Amino acid sequence: MESPSLVEKIVTKPYKYGFVTEIETEKISKGINEDIVRLISSKKDEPDFLLHFRLKAYRKWLTLKEPNWADLRYPNIDYQDIIYYAAPKTDKKKQSLDEVDPKLLETFDKLGIPLNEQKRLSNVAVDAVFDSVSIATTYKEKLAEHGVIFCSISEAVKEYPELVERYLGTVVPIGDNFFAALNSAVFSDGSFVFIPKGVNCPMELSSYFRINSGDTGQFERTLIVAEEGASVSYLEGCTAPMFDTNTLHAAVVELIALDDSSIKYSTVQNWYSGNEEGIGGIYNFVTKRGQCRGKRSKISWSQVETGSAITWKYPSCILQGDESIGEFYSVALTNNLQKADTGTKMIHLGKNTRSTIVSKGISAGQSSNSYRGLVQIGSKAIGSRNYSQCDSMLIGDQAAANTYPYIRSQQAKASIEHEASTCRISEDQLFYLQSRGIGCEQAISMMVSGFCRDVFNQLPMEFAAEADKLLALKLEGTVG
Amino acid sequence: MIRPEAQTLLEISDLHAHVEDQPILKGLNLKVKAGEIHAVMGRNGSGKSTLSKVIAGHPAYTVCKGQVLFQGENLLEMEPEIRARIGIFLGFQYPIEIPGVSNLEFLRVATNARREQIGKEELDTFDFEDLVNERLKVVQMDPSFLERSVNEGFSGGEKKRNEILQMALLEPTIAILDETDSGLDIDALRIVAKGVNQLANEDNATLLITHYQRLLNEITPDYVHVMAGGKIVRTGGSELAIELERSGYEWIDSDKNNQEVK
Numbered sequence: 001m002e003s004p005s006l007v008e009k010i011v012t013k014p015y016k017y018g019f020v021t022e023i024e025t026e027k028i029s030k031g032i033n034e035d036i037v038r039l040i041s042s043k044k045d046e047p048d049f050l051l052h053f054r055l056k057a058y059r060k061w062l063t064l065k066e067p068n069w070a071d072l073r074y075p076n077i078d079y080q081d082i083i084y085y086a087a088p089k090t091d092k093k094k095q096s097l098d099e100v101d102p103k104l105l106e107t108f109d110k111l112g113i114p115l116n117e118q119k120r121l122s123n124v125a126v127d128a129v130f131d132s133v134s135i136a137t138t139y140k141e142k143l144a145e146h147g148v149i150f151c152s153i154s155e156a157v158k159e160y161p162e163l164v165e166r167y168l169g170t171v172v173p174i175g176d177n178f179f180a181a182l183n184s185a186v187f188s189d190g191s192f193v194f195i196p197k198g199v200n201c202p203m204e205l206s207s208y209f210r211i212n213s214g215d216t217g218q219f220e221r222t223l224i225v226a227e228e229g230a231s232v233s234y235l236e237g238c239t240a241p242m243f244d245t246n247t248l249h250a251a252v253v254e255l256i257a258l259d260d261s262s263i264k265y266s267t268v269q270n271w272y273s274g275n276e277e278g279i280g281g282i283y284n285f286v287t288k289r290g291q292c293r294g295k296r297s298k299i300s301w302s303q304v305e306t307g308s309a310i311t312w313k314y315p316s317c318i319l320q321g322d323e324s325i326g327e328f329y330s331v332a333l334t335n336n337l338q339k340a341d342t343g344t345k346m347i348h349l350g351k352n353t354r355s356t357i358v359s360k361g362i363s364a365g366q367s368s369n370s371y372r373g374l375v376q377i378g379s380k381a382i383g384s385r386n387y388s389q390c391d392s393m394l395i396g397d398q399a400a401a402n403t404y405p406y407i408r409s410q411q412a413k414a415s416i417e418h419e420a421s422t423c424r425i426s427e428d429q430l431f432y433l434q435s436r437g438i439g440c441e442q443a444i445s446m447m448v449s450g451f452c453r454d455v456f457n458q459l460p461m462e463f464a465a466e467a468d469k470l471l472a473l474k475l476e477g478t479v480g
Numbered sequence: 481m482i483r484p485e486a487q488t489l490l491e492i493s494d495l496h497a498h499v500e501d502q503p504i505l506k507g508l509n510l511k512v513k514a515g516e517i518h519a520v521m522g523r524n525g526s527g528k529s530t531l532s533k534v535i536a537g538h539p540a541y542t543v544c545k546g547q548v549l550f551q552g553e554n555l556l557e558m559e560p561e562i563r564a565r566i567g568i569f570l571g572f573q574y575p576i577e578i579p580g581v582s583n584l585e586f587l588r589v590a591t592n593a594r595r596e597q598i599g600k601e602e603l604d605t606f607d608f609e610d611l612v613n614e615r616l617k618v619v620q621m622d623p624s625f626l627e628r629s630v631n632e633g634f635s636g637g638e639k640k641r642n643e644i645l646q647m648a649l650l651e652p653t654i655a656i657l658d659e660t661d662s663g664l665d666i667d668a669l670r671i672v673a674k675g676v677n678q679l680a681n682e683d684n685a686t687l688l689i690t691h692y693q694r695l696l697n698e699i700t701p702d703y704v705h706v707m708a709g710g711k712i713v714r715t716g717g718s719e720l721a722i723e724l725e726r727s728g729y730e731w732i733d734s735d736k737n738n739q740e741v742k
């Protein structure tokens with residue numbers, strides 16, 4: 001080995017989840033207009049309130065502009081060149097797993113998410129979403145015994161329309177932003193979680209999103225409600241095949257926490273990120289927001305963002321209830337030509353509200369990785385406190401990291417603390433580990449996982465090790 | 481100890497190396513056999529650390545001429561981690577801090593990488609703890625150092641002891657200790673020297689890079705080499721170090737009888 005470019009040569013291992021499932025798919029024609037919105041709604045047999053919700057959102061969307069304030073440059077997206085609904089051809093949703101197309105089960109097997117009884121994860125209930133449709137949800141009956149509702153949002157619309165109507169769009173209004181409006185107009189499927197009063201959800205809940213078609217946008221919608229004193233931990237995972245075109249993913253996630261309840265939402269995002277030249281990959285424009293509506297409620301976001309060509313994502317907390325707590329723990333890794341602009345907003349409205357932000361950005365290759373965060377303290381939020389820590393790690397000398405912390409406080413009796421640091425994995429650190437017999441890739445992965453430990457500790461146990469492995473895999477190079 | 485029949489471990493011939501176009505090593509020769517302890521002395525900037533890093537495979541240094549053989553194999557073709565696994569150890573002059581990486585975990589991964597190479601079984605966390613606790617005694621280090629990040633916030637002396645601890649765990653065939661003695665108080669120096677003496681045997685060899693006679697009072701070298709201008713200009717027995725201590729390096733400069741060791 002001769003050159004300092006060794007570190008630069010550390011590139012992503014071929015994407016493991018890049019296969020396409022050959023399955024007959026029902027797709028509607030490309031493009032978006034009111035008829036398409038109506039068509040989606042009718043395909044899903046939706047009640048009127050939802051059709052109106054969609055149409056209102058669509059009309060709002062027409063008036064909105066695509067945001068351009070993030071550190072992200074990408075070619076214009078032609079919204080008429082996208083298919084807004086694709087579903088594996090089946091009749092209706094299956095009642096039991098035996099009826100699900102084996103090809104789909106096989107696909108999820110390959111992704112490491114076995115759904116059938118014998119092999120499924122023992123303490124995690126899974127909702128598997130394939131393109132626009134939820135194909136199966138495990139452990140439904142067991143959860144129902146506790147009064148927990150965990151199903152696809154389409155199913156919830158049919159089975160629990162009053163709950164959906166009561167909560168949908170109340171945290172992320174339909175006109176919140178360009179991508180949220182688009183999602184509200186055309187969202188296809190996603191998960192619905194309802195934890196009734198006083199119930200601690202007995203298992204981890206998890207949704208796994210799989211984009212299979214190349215020309216189809218993915219617009220999933222997730223709604224999680226924890227009633228008074230309830231608690232739940234939810235994890236989402238995502239992968240997509242490798243296509244040399246870009247696929248749009250514009251999701252909306254809404255969390256609602258009532259008095260004394262807590263919601264923990266973890267994401268391991270590994271959408272296809274494009275190749276080394278930056279061709280292909282998912283455009284990930286996501287609106288995630290939680291509202292601590294009740295007193296002493298708590299919402300905690302943990303995310304490990306490793307995929308996508310572009311990530312635009314700011315999981316946020318509105319701390320409305322007095323003494324409510326918001327947390328954001330994030331690891332964002334970019335490599336090659338990936339771009340990420342991610343962070344959080346903590347909006348303190350109630351008294352004595354508290355928020356913690358821990359963000360770890362890792363940039364390798366020629367990628368760019370920005371943290372963008374807002375801490376806002378309203379005039380009534382007496383005694384509120386925020387602590388933010390934003391650390392960046394650079395690998396090689398062509399990657400970029402930026403930090404944009406915004407602070408707005410209308411309350412003198414509040415405390416806001418912000419710490420930031422940037423480090424670079426130096427050649428000498430790498431050499432030190434190598435000179436003790438530790439290979440270059442393992443050396444980098446040791447340093448990276450050390451850097452991320454504070455965040456990994458927040459992930460549900462089952463997934464912390466996975467996340468660690470995923471990062472190692474992402475950094476695994478072609479050298480050595 | 482010098483034994484004519486001992487195996488040659490390291491053989492460096494006509495070694496030239498540069499960093500960023502600046503030549504630093506300019507035709508260096510050195511031969512080290514099993515069981516020997518060599519001391520390398522010389523002024524600051526004479527190229528001692530460069531020599532040690534070239535042997536260990538630091539990417540910033542480019543070898544443009546000459547060769548380095550380790551047990552007859554071309555060392556220069558190997559990645560640094562391979563060199564370490566087959567038994568080259570470099571105790572750094574300035575051990576670097578690696579925040580976030582636990583010292584214990586680091587030591588375990590490194591030890592197992594070496595053990596795998598020499599056909600010993602991998603140690604699990606419990607077995608490794610036993611081993612590390614035993615080796616900690618050699619350097620009289622507190623076990624609390626294992627809980628911390630590698631070298632982070634360690635004092636100069638603690639970093640050096642951590643280097644010797646690594647050496648004790650890795651049981652290298654050739655240990656190169658680059659100014660492990662500088663910055664140590666006399667007690668720490670004795671601990672380090674005791675560690676080195678304890679680990680030296682007839683199958684391995686030690687290369688001590690040092691400025692001071694005081695380390696050589698504790699460890700008696702079989703050979704003393706003096707480096708100047710990127711080569712070894714003089715080689716002798718332990719008495720050479722004493723002479724250097726008395727007369728300084730100017731004596732080397734003025735001495736027309738400097739010879740190169742082939």
Ligand SMILES: Nc1ncnc2c1ncn2[C@@H]1O[C@H](COP(=O)(O)OP(=O)(O)O)[C@@H](O)[C@H]1O
Binds near residue numbers: 502504525540
């Ligand atoms: N990485 C480097 N970049 C530039 N110059 C270097 C580097 N390493 C060593 N040198 C130069 O090479 C010469 C020898 O340095 P070194 O090997 O550290 O000497 P010593 O250890 O004998 O004091 C010095 O002039 C030093 O400045």
Ligand SMILES: [Mg+2]
Binds near residue numbers: 573659
């Ligand atoms: Mg030196």
